[in-house]
Amino acid sequence: MDYSLSEKAMAFDHGLPLAKSHVTTQVSSRQRPQPYWQRLFKSALLYFGFLYLSAVLILRRPLVWPFSWPDCHHNKLSHDQLRQIIFDTPSSQRAEEWSRYYTAGPHLAGKNLSQALWTQTKWEQFGINAEINTYDVYINYPKDHRLALLKKKDEKDGISTWEVSFEASLEEDIIEEDPTSGLQDRIPTFHGYSASGNVTAPVVYVNYGTYQDFEDLLKANVPLEGKIAIARYGGIFRGLKVKRAQELGMVGVILYSDPGDDGDVTDEKGVKTYPDGPARQPSSVQRGSTQFLSVAPGDPTTPGYPSKPGAPRQPVHTAIPSIPSIPISYVDALPILKALNGHGPKAADFNQWWTRNAGLGYKGVDYNVGPTPDHVVVNLYNEQDYVTTPLWNVIGVINGTIPDEVIVVGNHRDAWVAGGAGDPNSGSAVFNEVIRSFGEALRLGWKPLRTIVFASWDGEEYGLIGSTEWVEEYLPWLKDAIVAYVNTDVGCRGKFLTASAAPLLNQIIYEATKSVPSPNQTIAGQSVYDVWDKKIRTMGSGSDFTAFQDFAGIPSVDIGFNNDIHSAVYHYHSNYDSFHWMEKFGDPGFVYHRTMAQIFGLIVAQLADLPIIQFGAKDYAVALNSYVDKVEGKLEAILSPIEFATSSLVDDEEAIFEMRASQRNTSSLVNSSKKDSPNLPALKFKKSLKGLHKVIGKFKKQAKKLDEAAEELRLELADNDIPWWNLPAKFKLWHRIRSVNTKYKLLERSFLYDQGLDGRPWFKHVVFAPGLWTGYSGAVFPGLVESIDVEDWTNARRWVDIIESRIKNAAKAIGEHKEKR
Numbered sequence: 042m043d044y045s046l047s048e049k050a051m052a053f054d055h056g057l058p059l060a061k062s063h064v065t066t067q068v069s070s071r072q073r074p075q076p077y078w079q080r081l082f083k084s085a086l087l088y089f090g091f092l093y094l095s096a097v098l099i100l101r102r103p104l105v106w107p108f109s110w111p112d113c114h115h116n117k118l119s120h121d122q123l124r125q126i127i128f129d130t131p132s133s134q135r136a137e138e139w140s141r142y143y144t145a146g147p148h149l150a151g152k153n154l155s156q157a158l159w160t161q162t163k164w165e166q167f168g169i170n171a172e173i174n175t176y177d178v179y180i181n182y183p184k185d186h187r188l189a190l191l192k193k194k195d196e197k198d199g200i201s202t203w204e205v206s207f208e209a210s211l212e213e214d215i216i217e218e219d220p221t222s223g224l225q226d227r228i229p230t231f232h233g234y235s236a237s238g239n240v241t242a243p244v245v246y247v248n249y250g251t252y253q254d255f256e257d258l259l260k261a262n263v264p265l266e267g268k269i270a271i272a273r274y275g276g277i278f279r280g281l282k283v284k285r286a287q288e289l290g291m292v293g294v295i296l297y298s299d300p301g302d303d304g305d306v307t308d309e310k311g312v313k314t315y316p317d318g319p320a321r322q323p324s325s326v327q328r329g330s331t332q333f334l335s336v337a338p339g340d341p342t343t344p345g346y347p348s349k350p351g352a353p354r355q356p357v358h359t360a361i362p363s364i365p366s367i368p369i370s371y372v373d374a375l376p377i378l379k380a381l382n383g384h385g386p387k388a389a390d391f392n393q394w395w396t397r398n399a400g401l402g403y404k405g406v407d408y409n410v411g412p413t414p415d416h417v418v419v420n421l422y423n424e425q426d427y428v429t430t431p432l433w434n435v436i437g438v439i440n441g442t443i444p445d446e447v448i449v450v451g452n453h454r455d456a457w458v459a460g461g462a463g464d465p466n467s468g469s470a471v472f473n474e475v476i477r478s479f480g481e482a483l484r485l486g487w488k489p490l491r492t493i494v495f496a497s498w499d500g501e502e503y504g505l506i507g508s509t510e511w512v513e514e515y516l517p518w519l520k521d522a523i524v525a526y527v528n529t530d531v532g533c534r535g536k537f538l539t540a541s542a543a544p545l546l547n548q549i550i551y552e553a554t555k556s557v558p559s560p561n562q563t564i565a566g567q568s569v570y571d572v573w574d575k576k577i578r579t580m581g582s583g584s585d586f587t588a589f590q591d592f593a594g595i596p597s598v599d600i601g602f603n604n605d606i607h608s609a610v611y612h613y614h615s616n617y618d619s620f621h622w623m624e625k626f627g628d629p630g631f632v633y634h635r636t637m638a639q640i641f642g643l644i645v646a647q648l649a650d651l652p653i654i655q656f657g658a659k660d661y662a663v664a665l666n667s668y669v670d671k672v673e674g675k676l677e678a679i680l681s682p683i684e685f686a687t688s689s690l691v692d693d694e695e696a697i698f699e700m701r702a703s704q705r706n707t708s709s710l711v712n713s714s715k716k717d718s719p720n721l722p723a724l725k726f727k728k729s730l731k732g733l734h735k736v737i738g739k740f741k742k743q744a745k746k747l748d749e750a751a752e753e754l755r756l757e758l759a760d761n762d763i764p765w766w767n768l769p770a771k772f773k774l775w776h777r778i779r780s781v782n783t784k785y786k787l788l789e790r791s792f793l794y795d796q797g798l799d800g801r802p803w804f805k806h807v808v809f810a811p812g813l814w815t816g817y818s819g820a821v822f823p824g825l826v827e828s829i830d831v832e833d834w835t836n837a838r839r840w841v842d843i844i845e846s847r848i849k850n851a852a853k854a855i856g857e858h859k860e861k862r
Contacts, residue, residue, distance in 0.1 A: 117486030120650050126485070127646050128556070130478035131638035133631040136470040137624075140631070143454070143466035144221060144620040147228050150432060150455040150500040150507075151180060157433040160454065160497050163473065164437045167480030169495065171437035176510040177350050178432050179342040179358075180503050181425040183231035186211055186367055188295065190376055191241070193416035203418075206380075209373040214324040218316045219621040221459045227616060228458055230368050231425070232279070232296075233330035233503040234341070238365035240292040241420045243412040244269045246381055248388065248395050250282030250296075252814040255289060257391050258410065266290035268412050269419050271377055273299040278583070278816025280331040283362045285814075293421040294366040297374035298327050301403060304606040309403060315617055319609030319626055324370045328457035328614040332504040334582050334816040336360045337803040339509030345803060347514035348506075360504075365423035375404055377419060381411040434507045437495035439479060441649065445522045446491040446782065448648045449595075450475070450641075451508060451585050452529050453501030460619035463611060463627055465501065467634060468532035468601065472497070474638035475645065489649040491524060498585050501530075502614075508585035512593055519593050524786050525648055526589035526597040529641055533633040534611045534623075535604030536561050538569055538640075541578040541586075541819065543596035543789060543809070544664040545656040550577060550598060552655070553643040560632045569640060581819030582811035591806045594790035596656070600641065602633045652758055652778055653751050656785040658744035658855060665737045665808070665848065668821040669730055675829060676727045722834045729841050736845050740852040747855045751781050784855045791851035794843055798824050799836070807840075807847050 118126070148156050157173055164171040188209040194202040211230050215223035245265060248254040250272035258265060270286045274296055283294045298321065300307045306320050315322040337344050341361050342354040388395040388408040395408075413419075435454070441447075452468040460466075476495055500506030512519060525546065540550050554570035561572060580590045586597035604611050609626035612618045628634055647655050754777060763770045793805040804810045810823040820826055822844060828837035 118482060120646075123482055123487055123646055123650055124556070124643060126482045126487075127475075127478045127642035128639050130481050131474040131635045131642065133635045135477070136474055136634035136638065137631040139470035139473045140462055140466055140623065140634070141620055143469050144460045144462045144623075146221075146224065147226055147459045148454065148456055148461070149182070149228055150503050151178070151430040153455055153499065154431075154433055156454060157435050157497070157499065160435045160469075160473075161437075164435070164476055164480075164495065167473075167477045168483045169437040169439060169476055169480055171435055171495075174434040174436045174511065176340070176348045176432050176434075176500075176507065177352075177429050178340045178348045178500060178503075178506050178510065179354070179427065179429050180500070180506070181234060181427045183229045183424075184426045185422070185424040186229070186231065187420065187422040188367055188369060188373065189420045190380055191418050191420055207376040209369055210324075211326075211367070211369065211373065212324070213326055213370065213616045214322070216316050216322070216617075219617065219619050221619045221621070222616045224459050226459075228328070230326040230328055231423075232328065232366050232368060233457075234280070234332045234361040235283075235366045235423055235425055236362050236364055237423055237425045238293065239420075239422045240269065240365065241418050242267055242269045242292055243415060243417065244271050244295070244377060244381065244419045245291075245385075245412045246270075246378065246388075246408065246410045247272045247282075247286070248391075248410075249273055249276035250285065250294070251276050251394075252281075252285055253394065255285050257395070259289075261386055261391070261410075263385055263410055264412060267292060269293040269295065269421055271295040271297070271374065273297055273302065274327050275299075275302050277814060278334050278811075279327075279329050280333050280362070281335065281814055281816050283331045283364065283366050284333050287362055287364045291364065293364055293419075293423075295369060295374070295377070295419070295421065296327070296366065297369045297371055298325060299374075300371055303610050306607065306610050315610070315612070315622065316625070321371075321610040322612060322615075322617050323372045325612045325615040325617050326368050326370045328368055330503050331362050331366055333360045333362075334504065335811045335813050336801045338505040338582065338587055339513065339803075340506055341504070343510070343513075345513060347510045349514070365421060367421060367423055375406065378406045378408070380413050380417050381409045382407045384409050384413055385411045432499040432507050432510075434499055434511060435497040437476065439483065439489060439493040439495075441489040441492035443491050446524050446654075446786065447494060447522045448491055448524055448645060449494045449496060449526045449589070450528075450645055451496040451498055451526065452532070453498040453507065453585055455499050455502050455507075456618075457502055457614045458616050458618060460616060460622075462620050462623035463534035463618050464531045464613065467534060467623065467628070467637075468529040469497070470631075470634055471529055471532035471637045471641055474635070475642040478638070478642050479645075490652060491649045493645065493649050496585075501585055505582075505585055505587050509588040509592075512588035516593060519589075519595060520790060523589075523593070523595045524654060524782075526586055526595050527641070527644055527648070528584055528586045528597060528599045529601050529637065530584040530599065531601045531603065532637045532641075533602045533628050535602055535608045535627065536633060537603050537605050537608075538573045538600070539578070539603045540576075540598065540600045541580050542598035542600075543580060543590060544661040545596045545658065545785070545789065546598045547577055547660045548657045549644055549647050549655050550600070551575075552647065553640050556643055557636055557639045560636055569636065579819035579821055580809045581815070581817055583817040587811075590789075591804050591810055594793040594806060596789040598644065600637075600644075602628075602637055653755050654782045654785045656751075656788070658747045658785065658788060659741065661788070662737060662741035662744045665740070666734065668808070669733045669737065672822060672825060672829070673727065673730055675826070676723055676730075679723050679829070679832075723829075723832070726834045726837055729838055732845060733841060733848075736848045736852075740848050743852045743856045747781065747784055750777075751785070754778055754781060788851060788855055791854050792847045794824075794847060799827065807844050 161171045189205050190207040191203045192206045194204045245268045247270045268291050270291050272282050279296055286294050300321050303321055306312050308314050308320050312318050312320040314320040337360045340348040341358040343352050452472040453465045454469055498507035555568050557569045559567050559569045559572045584599055586599050589595040590597040792808050794807050798804045809819055812818045812820040813827055825837055825840040828840055
């Protein structure tokens with residue numbers, strides 16, 4: 042980092058040098074004895090010096106008085122007073138003000154320095170020291186594009202003459218009520234990390250473009266090689282749609298948003314479209330990255346290390362596409378989909394995954410898969426300008442009194458469009474209110490126990506770049522010092538709370554949501570917790586927590602208010618994700634922005650201000666057992682003649698249909714026409730999972746002891762019955778707190794495997810990773826599950842051994858608790 046935090050990151054690794062001293066004293070028998078008060082003073086100095094040097098020798102780092110003795114943390118504010126400030130300070134009016142600023146103009150990654158500087162200045166006005174952190178990264182910007190449907194007019198002497206039957210606008214309509222939709226410098230429709238290219242070929246409808254959808258087409262003998270795919274958004278991360286098409290020899294991909302996926306909120310069901318109503322604006326286009334997110338995030342030219350000036354660059358980019366792709370609206374998709382009518386099988390000829398919400402027959406589309414005949418082709422032209430350009434993270438710091446216990450809190454600032462009122466700037470508005478709240482606490486004399494680092498990331502949309510490069514640069518410090526990472530991306534786009542987290546953080550989320558009143562109470566006095574479904578999803582990818590959780594082993598949480606299938610349609614990555622949409626449909630009055638700021642701030646306050654880290658190790662053990670149960674359920678499905686599903690292995694979702702798609706992404710890798718006879722290798726392998734349950738049981742015992750030790754310490758601190766003069770007892774108590782906190786802090790790191798997952802070594806966590814063919818959703822025990830998917834039982838047993846070793850490592854790391862004497 043280009044400022045003092047980089048020095049602080051390394052300082053605690055060095056203990057104080059102890060200077061040798063030798064004092065010789067000669068006392069004559071005729072000397073008068075020293076006065077009693079002098080002898081007492083010297084004894085006290087020796088006593089305190091002995092304690093200090095003992096602590097330094099034991100801990101190998103200097104002590105700082107305020108945190109050396111937990112009950113002497115000199116603070117003008119109690120924790121309850123801090124919580125009240127965090128609760129009272131956030132304002133809907135201020136959140137609206139921040140939202141209006143961030144959505145007033147384009148802020149594409151690498152082109153938002155003015156916003157970075159504004160954010161830095163605003164944080165400093167709140168009382169937070171802030172600096173700009175820069176990386177030079179490889180990304181693309183749009184130059185030109187075209188999409189046209191061509192029909193052969195005639196052919197003479199082997200030369201074909203073609204005519205354009207439809208030319209896509211590749212634009213979103215300008216809406217008078219929505220000012221940002223008509224900005225002259227609005228961002229064109231394009232895909233991040235899309236390859237440049239000019240291809241002409243017949244087109245094939247591939248449904249959502251999931252792994253299973255392509256397998257269904259292959260089984261139906263639908264030709265794919267040399268064709269252009271047209272797929273609807275949803276189900277999986279868009280880059281993986283392009284990845285699979287590329288692997289099967291297709292030459293281009295067209296992605297569109299199908300209103301059939303909007304449930305009952307469609308114009309066909311009589312609902313008015315935006316801006317007159319909550320249904321999807323027909324010309325809306327979803328931009329976005331096509332990086333292969335489940336392979337590796339970050340700058341594709343510097344995998345595993347930071348993109349600083351002069352860093353070596355990899356010439357082969359395996360995590361981004363080699364074929365062109367382009368996003369379009371449903372209006373532009375209609376003529377292409379209609380051109381498929383009568384060609385090839387229909388979606389209804391496949392299975393429920395092809396017909397569900399497909400809008401069959403909608404606006405004259407029969408949803409045939411094609412391909413179109415050779416005399417009907419699509420020309421896809423995509424020209425991108427690839428450059429190496431700076432990105433700007435804004436990093437703010439509140440220094441705590443414990444140098445090696447740090448909380449990182451983040452939100453990204455860049456957007457695909459001029460607006461981005463939901464993604465990400467509802468989170469940015471919330472984030473500013475959280476920082477303003479902590480600034481108010483600082484003004485009133487508060488100082489946290491733990492250092493808080495606030496991060497406004499750049500480049501998230503392309504592939505989590507700003508956060509990934511930062512984690513890669515400061516990995517040694519992060520692994521030693523960071524307690525947790527707290528993230529909000531889409532802070533608010535509806536009224537339904539969603540949260541993803543490592544199990545260690547479950548109780549913190551529950552406690553924070555219990556403390557905040559819900560804006561949508563059905564019974565007076567209900568909290569957010571009361572009206573929430575209480576479901577905390579597993580960590581996958583798709584936002585800035587990825588590098589912290591999956592690469593560095595730092596327990597993370599991602600939280601925000603989302604919409605549901607009955608809410609106003611959210612125009613994801615579209616010009617209509619605007620301030621006007623947010624003000625009218627997403628969060629009128631910005632009341633959920635304020636609520637999110639309260640929840641977010643209370644989570645950070647709990648982590649940063651309480652002497653005992655508020656983690657639940659036992660929750661982790663319970664979760665691990667449930668994950669093994671799900672693997673066993675998967676095997677039972679394999680052993681039966683029924684095609685198994687992977688829904689039990691996937692707990693998170695980004696889009697409405699993420700769960701259902703992820704259930705099917707790899708199921709075709711197992712022959713669905715199995716005989717009724719048992720699969721003996723799978724049956725034999727199933728027995729090896731009993732060992733995992735046994736190891737988890739031992740880990741659970743240690744986890745329970747750790748939680749009990751933490752609770753015992755909380756009670757002791759609450760009693761505060763150690764006299765001020767009993768420094769040995771105070772030091773002993775502090776040392777016990779230090780030991781418990783260190784075990785909590787390092788627990789998540791125990792689940793890292795240095796060699797990483799098979800085929801994607803950047804992902805180091807053996808418990809959590811994005812699904813290989815989902816991208817967003819969190820898969821549990823990914824190395825093991827992916828081996829089972831391809832029935833590689835040898836590799837599956839290898840992963841059982843790896844997972845066992847990591848769980849044993851975790852149990853050992855939190856063991857050896859001493860009872861209170």
